[in-house]
Amino acid sequence: MKLDDTFRASTRLYDCNPRAIYEGPIKEFLIEHEIPHRKSGPLNVAKATVGLDITWATQRRPSAVAKEVVHLVNYIEEDNTRINSVAISLLRRLINESKRMESINIDIEPSFDPVFLNKLCFELITKVPDSGNTPQKISALLLKNYHIAMNTGIIVTGEEDRASVTSTTSKKPGDVNEEAPDGTIYKVYEITVKTFDLARIRDSYDCIHIYNENTENDILEIIVICRPEDCPTEMYKSNLHLFMGHFKYQDIVYYYWNIYEWMADTLQRMIPQARASFYKDLNTYISHINTAESVKLKWQALHNN
Structure with missing residues (x-):
C-alpha cells in the first residue's frame, strides 16, 4: 500500500x-x-x-x-x-x-403468538427506540409481512431506510409507504416516537407538495403512527383509542394512530404465517452488524427472561 x-x-x-x-x-x-x-x-x-x-x-x-x-x-x-x-x-x-x-446476537424459536410478539415490540419501542429506527423498522416489517401473506400485491417501502433519512433524500414522502408494483403510492405513513407537531407537519407538507408536483400524484392523506403524547395540541381529538384524532394542514389531512394500539391490532389481524415471518425478520434486523448495541442487548434480555 x-x-x-x-x-x-x-x-x-x-x-x-x-x-x-x-x-x-x-x-x-x-x-x-x-x-x-x-x-x-x-x-x-x-x-x-x-x-x-x-x-x-x-x-x-x-x-x-x-x-x-x-x-x-x-x-x-x-x-x-x-x-x-x-x-x-x-x-x-x-x-x-x-x-x-x-x-x-441470538437464535430464536419460531413463534406466531400475537401477545408475545406485541410485548416484544412494546418493550423495544419504549426502552430502545434508537432515534426512531426501532418503531420505523417494526412498523415496516409488520406491514410488509401482512401484505406478503395476504398476497395483496402491495409493496411496502421504507424498510431499508433509517429514521434519519429525510423525504428529500429518499425522494419519497413519509417513512413507510404502501405502493403498487409500478411505484404508485397508495398510503403514506409517518412513524415516530417524537412530537409530530405543527413544525413537523409543515416539513412533511413541503415534501409531499414537491412530490405531488414532480410525479403528478395526488397524496392528500398521511397516517402518523405515534404515541398519544406525540400528537399536536391543535389536533381534533376523537373518542377512540387507536384513531386519536386528525389535523388538516392546507389540503392535506394528518390522521394520528396510537402506535401501541395499532401494533396489537395489526398482529392479531395477521395470519400465523405472517406473524412468524415478521418475528424472523425482526430478529434478522436486530442481528445486523449496524443495529445499535442497545437494541441487541435489550432483545437478548427479553429472550432470557
Missing part, C-alpha cells in the same frame, strides 16, 4: 476526498469483514472544514471525542512511520468489535 506522505489532515483534510474514500474502499472493507459501520453522514461533522485542529474540535459535540481525533492526527503527522502501527491497532480493535457484536 502506497501512502501520500505530503497529505495533512490537520490543514488540508479534503485533499483526500474523504467521503469518496469512505463510501468506496473503506466501506467495502467494513462490509466484507462484518464490522459495524453507518453511512457517510458522520463525515458531515467535518463538512467544509479546512483541517482537523483544536478550533474545529471545540465546535463539535462531544468536543472531547473530536479533540481525541485531533490528537491522533497530530500523533501521526509528527512521524509518518507511525501510520502502520496505528492502522494495525485500529483494525484489531474493529475486528474485535465485530466479534463482540456478533456474540450478542
Whole structure:
C-alpha cells in the first residue's frame, strides 16, 4: 500500500476526498469483514472544514471525542512511520468489535403468538427506540409481512431506510409507504416516537407538495403512527383509542394512530404465517452488524427472561 506522505489532515483534510474514500474502499472493507459501520453522514461533522485542529474540535459535540481525533492526527503527522502501527491497532480493535457484536446476537424459536410478539415490540419501542429506527423498522416489517401473506400485491417501502433519512433524500414522502408494483403510492405513513407537531407537519407538507408536483400524484392523506403524547395540541381529538384524532394542514389531512394500539391490532389481524415471518425478520434486523448495541442487548434480555 502506497501512502501520500505530503497529505495533512490537520490543514488540508479534503485533499483526500474523504467521503469518496469512505463510501468506496473503506466501506467495502467494513462490509466484507462484518464490522459495524453507518453511512457517510458522520463525515458531515467535518463538512467544509479546512483541517482537523483544536478550533474545529471545540465546535463539535462531544468536543472531547473530536479533540481525541485531533490528537491522533497530530500523533501521526509528527512521524509518518507511525501510520502502520496505528492502522494495525485500529483494525484489531474493529475486528474485535465485530466479534463482540456478533456474540450478542441470538437464535430464536419460531413463534406466531400475537401477545408475545406485541410485548416484544412494546418493550423495544419504549426502552430502545434508537432515534426512531426501532418503531420505523417494526412498523415496516409488520406491514410488509401482512401484505406478503395476504398476497395483496402491495409493496411496502421504507424498510431499508433509517429514521434519519429525510423525504428529500429518499425522494419519497413519509417513512413507510404502501405502493403498487409500478411505484404508485397508495398510503403514506409517518412513524415516530417524537412530537409530530405543527413544525413537523409543515416539513412533511413541503415534501409531499414537491412530490405531488414532480410525479403528478395526488397524496392528500398521511397516517402518523405515534404515541398519544406525540400528537399536536391543535389536533381534533376523537373518542377512540387507536384513531386519536386528525389535523388538516392546507389540503392535506394528518390522521394520528396510537402506535401501541395499532401494533396489537395489526398482529392479531395477521395470519400465523405472517406473524412468524415478521418475528424472523425482526430478529434478522436486530442481528445486523449496524443495529445499535442497545437494541441487541435489550432483545437478548427479553429472550432470557
